Amino acid sequence: MQQPPQLDGVKHIILVMSGKGGVGKSSVTTQLALSLIARGKTVGVLDIDLCGPSIPRMLGLDGKGVHQSSAGWVPVFADEKKQLCCMSIGFMLENKDDSVVWRGPKKTAMIRQFLTDTCWGELDYLIVDTPPGTSDENISIVEHLKAYNPDGVVLVTTPQAVALADVRKQVSFCRQVGVPILGLVENMSGFICPHCAECNNLFSAGGGEAMSEEFALNFLGRVPIDPTLTAMDTDLVKQFPTSSLFPVFSKITDRVEEFATRSQ
Numbered sequence: 001m002q003q004p005p006q007l008d009g010v011k012h013i014i015l016v017m018s019g020k021g022g023v024g025k026s027s028v029t030t031q032l033a034l035s036l037i038a039r040g041k042t043v044g045v046l047d048i049d050l051c052g053p054s055i056p057r058m059l060g061l062d063g064k065g066v067h068q069s070s071a072g073w074v075p076v077f078a079d080e081k082k083q084l085c086c087m088s089i090g091f092m093l094e095n096k097d098d099s100v101v102w103r104g105p106k107k108t109a110m111i112r113q114f115l116t117d118t119c120w121g122e123l124d125y126l127i128v129d130t131p132p133g134t135s136d137e138n139i140s141i142v143e144h145l146k147a148y149n150p151d152g153v154v155l156v157t158t159p160q161a162v163a164l165a166d167v168r169k170q171v172s173f174c175r176q177v178g179v180p181i182l183g184l185v186e187n188m189s190g191f192i193c194p195h196c197a198e199c200n201n202l203f204s205a206g207g208g209e210a211m212s213e214e215f216a217l218n219f220l221g222r223v224p225i226d227p228t229l230t231a232m233d234t235d236l237v238k239q240f241p242t243s244s245l246f247p248v249f250s251k252i253t254d255r256v257e258e259f260a261t262r263s264q
C-alpha cells in the first residue's frame with residue numbers, strides 16, 4: 001500500500017489496545033503521551049475510539065474544533081510549546097454527549113480519513129488509541145498502519161480474570177494480523193492510600209505479569225488506582241511532572257522507548 005505523506009515525519013507509531021472496554025486504555029495513552037513530552041519529545045495522539053472518544057476530555061481539549069487546511073486536518077495542540085497534539089472524533093461531534101452511531105462502512109471510511117488526512121508534521125511519537133476488542137475497526141486500523149511499519153502495540157489490562165481473558169484474545173489478534181506487541185500494562189493494580197501511602201490490592205494483583213510470562217510478552221509495569229487521574233483535567237501538561245503517576249509512567253515509558261527502538 002502506498003504510504004500517505006502525512007505520516008512521513010513520524011518516527012515512531014505505537015498502538016494502545018485492550019480486549020475490554022473501560023480498563024484504562026485512554027488513560028494509559030494520555031499518561032504515556034505526557035510522560036514522553038516531559039522528556040522533550042513531540043507527540044501526537046490519534047483517538048480512533050469512535051464509540052467513546054475520551055482523549056479530548058482527558059487532555060482538557062473539550063469543545064475545541066479541528067480546522068481543515070489545504071493539506072488536510074490540522075490536529076489540536078494541547079500545550080503552549082506545541083509538543084503535544086491530538087486528533088479525535090470527539091472534535092467532530094457538535095455536542096460532546098452525542099454518540100457515533102455509524103455503521104461499519106462509514107466507520108471504516110472515517111478511520112481511513114483520520115489516518116490519511118491528518119497533517120501530523122514532524123513527530124517523535126504518534127500514539128493511537130484504538131477501540132476496545134478485536135472488531136472490524138481494529139482490523140482496519142492495523143491494516144492501514146501496517147504500511148507505515150508501526151513499532152507495536154501496548155496492551156492494557158486490569159487484574160480481574162475477565163479482563164485478562166480478553167487480553168488472551170488480543171494477543172492472538174495481534175499475532176494473527178502480524179503487528180508486534182511492545183508489552184503489557186496492568187492498570188488499576190492496587191490502590192495507593194492517600195493517607196498512609198500503603199498499596200492495597202482491591203483485586204488480585206500480578207495477573208498481568210503472569211500473563212506476560214505465559215505469552216512471552218514484555219511486562220511494562222503496574223499502574224495503581226489513583227484518584228488524581230480523574231482530577232487532573234486542567235493544565236495537565238504542567239501538572240503531570242509533579243503528579244503521583246509521574247514516576248509510575250516514567251518507568252513504563254523507559255520500557256516502551258526501549259522496545260520501540262529495538263523493534264525498528
Ligand SMILES: Nc1ncnc2c1ncn2[C@@H]1O[C@H](COP(=O)(O)OP(=O)(O)OP(=O)(O)O)[C@@H](O)[C@H]1O
Nearest residue numbers: 021022023024025026027052188224225226229230
Ligand atoms: N489507574 C487509574 N486510577 C484511577 N482511575 C482510573 C485509572 N485508570 C482509568 N481510570 C478511570 O477509569 C475510567 C475508564 O478509563 P479509560 O477511559 O482510560 O478506559 P478505556 O479502556 O479507554 O475505556 P473505553 O473502553 O471507553 O475506551 C476513566 O474515568 C478513568 O479516569
Ligand code: SF4
Nearest residue numbers: 193194195196198200
Ligand atoms: S490504607 Fe491505611 S490510611 Fe488508608 S484507609 Fe487503610 S488504614 Fe486507613
